Amino acid sequence: MSLFSDKAFIVDVLTPVALDQAYSYAVPAGMALEAGDVVHVPFGPRETIGVVWEKREAPSGGASNLKSVRAKADAPALAEPLRSFIDWVARYTLSPRGSVLRMALRGPEVDRPERVQIGVRLTGPLPKRLTPGRERVIAAAEGGLLYSKRALSDLAGVGVSVIDGLIDEGTLVPEAILPGSIAERPDPAFATNLFSDGQQAAVDGLVETVKTGEFSVTLLEGVTGSGKTEVYFEAVAEALRQGKQALILMPEIALTGQFLDRFERRFGTRPAEWHSGVSGRKRERTFAALASGDARVIAGARSALFLPYAQLGLIIVDEEHENAYKQEDGVHYHARDMAVVRGRIESAPVVLASATPSIESRVNAAKGRYKHLLLPERHRGRPMPEIGTIDLKSDAPARGKFLAPRLVREMAETMERGEQVLLYLNRRGYAPLTLCRHCGHRFQCPNCTSWLVEHRFRRALMCHHCGHVERRPDNCPACQAVDSLTACGPGVERLSEEVAEAFPQARVLMLSSDMPGGTERLRREIEAVAAGEFQIIIGTQLVAKGHHFPYLSLVGVVDADLGLTSGDPRAAERTFQMLQQVTGRAGRGDTKGRALLQTYDPTHPVIQALVSGDSERFYREETAQREKAGLPPFGRLAALVISANDRQPAENHARMLTRTAEAPQDVQVLGPAEAPLAVIRGRHRFRLLVKTPREFDLQSYLRHWIARGPKPTGNIRVSIDIDPQSFY
């Protein structure tokens, strides 16, 4: 025995629950543990998994008062940079470290050894008794391929019991289906691209940052269709050449079948994927393949930031301005900002790509904190779409209709030329409000301060905040009037009706996440649109992002004013970005694109910026306003939402909390105010907004305040949102 082997150790183990603290456990003799290892530990009356955060020598005399680690789990360890990242995110967002850890452990179901899937192969003798079902199975399985039971029963149109019967007879023989590799190695030399001079300069700039292998942030700004994706692929190629991994974050990863195909054309294989649509087993394998370094490139949703990369060499944040990067429940983090943090911790370059960057990133670039690469032109000199307005005051749609006569005419002409039209309306369902013509009754959600949205396709009234669903009654529930209920305002379903009336012959597709079939269906539909199979596409923001529809030449924005009227300080920026994106879908193929914005206020600065194409001016003015108001990125904001099952306790707590706030110079505590959405899921909500200068240590300030302030009792909860993106 060596001199050191009988040293006793203590480990501090962080568990994936909403606690900040790591707890100490004794390490049983003979168990080799290091920081980062995943372990099983007793935790209250139960056992839980956790991660060793720190390891130290036990004081002489041992640690007999501590419980012991039960076992080391069979899961990849969390390397030091990932642990630092978790600590950092927890500190920044004021979340318990355990809650952040939970996001990093969501992948594997630790210690459930990978269930081997059993398939069947036709090798045995024919069964004694042949039924039509059995015959179909045998016909389908002929050729001796290995099928999963499910696949074979689907193929033959029989129940799984028929398959089981044939296994009993020895006709089908069970056999393990070995999991394929999670991702083939992408080949940086698989294909090459000819770049324009402008693109090449950006490629060189990005490749250079990856070559240095140091942390840096580059804003890659290029108009829609300028080739940003092709350009950042070269940065990925450089990371691959160095034997490193690349993470590509995307806001709507589940819908980016087109992106995966493009990746395959460049690298010979698809990247690994990480999003909510990836099933349990595949998640586990992806997790392990990243930890071992086997998987090289992953395209993922924001949660991919917390994966255990073996050697991260590059992070790309595509459409960096997207709101979807902000997580609005649990740990309130912004994936773009945290990508920059992870990049710094891993010494990896970060690339932020967008046609319409956030003001935050623009300012960081202008101040020299970020590098700035520009692609001012569309690929192959294709012109930007021409953007015009339709003034709804003078060119009003017919009663109960939402398309102005001029838009309808332009749609007809576009289709005559064999080109596609996209109608954009960011409103799901049939109508945002239903009311009784007789007594004025409006349908409101019983749990939230919001109107119920009619969904004709589902024959229901739905709340978009809590998911409450009720049947649409035939009579008014308040006055019992018959046939008195009217839909107010348009949703995409109602728009589809109007389009079908105006163009009964047209092939129309409504793209909506509310249709059955989920992500798979949407992916197929988007491919069909790209292939030119539809003439008119109607959609919400699902259709606006990133897709390449070469036959699309006219974009009609049904309500360009939607979004401009909210009290959100980013309303103008958001609307500008959204409309720039959606109009940017037009004219990416061989025909010139046009976009028409229906608006009541054609002189609004956002509409003017879009029409003139002078986005510089818009950014300049918007940035100046932010600076004047001390709003991000020139100042810092935190929102506190105080909620309770009843209104009074929520309000009282919010007031008490406000009273205990210290307001040093330059710090403003605004509120409490009842939230615009005063009730969500039956919880009454009050908001406080803290506004400070940029250099101010907002986190310490909040931590001290909360520690000093009144403790929430009963069902009162205080949730803190640093850099809030939503203000409802």
Ligand code: ADP
């Ligand atoms: P962005 O991401 O800036 O909107 P994309 O990368 O999607 O632009 O490019 C728009 C279209 O032009 C895509 O079909 C893309 O494949 C094509 N493209 C861009 N640059 C090149 C290039 N250098 N060579 C070939 N095709 C390109």
Ligand code: ZN
């Ligand atoms: Zn609701």
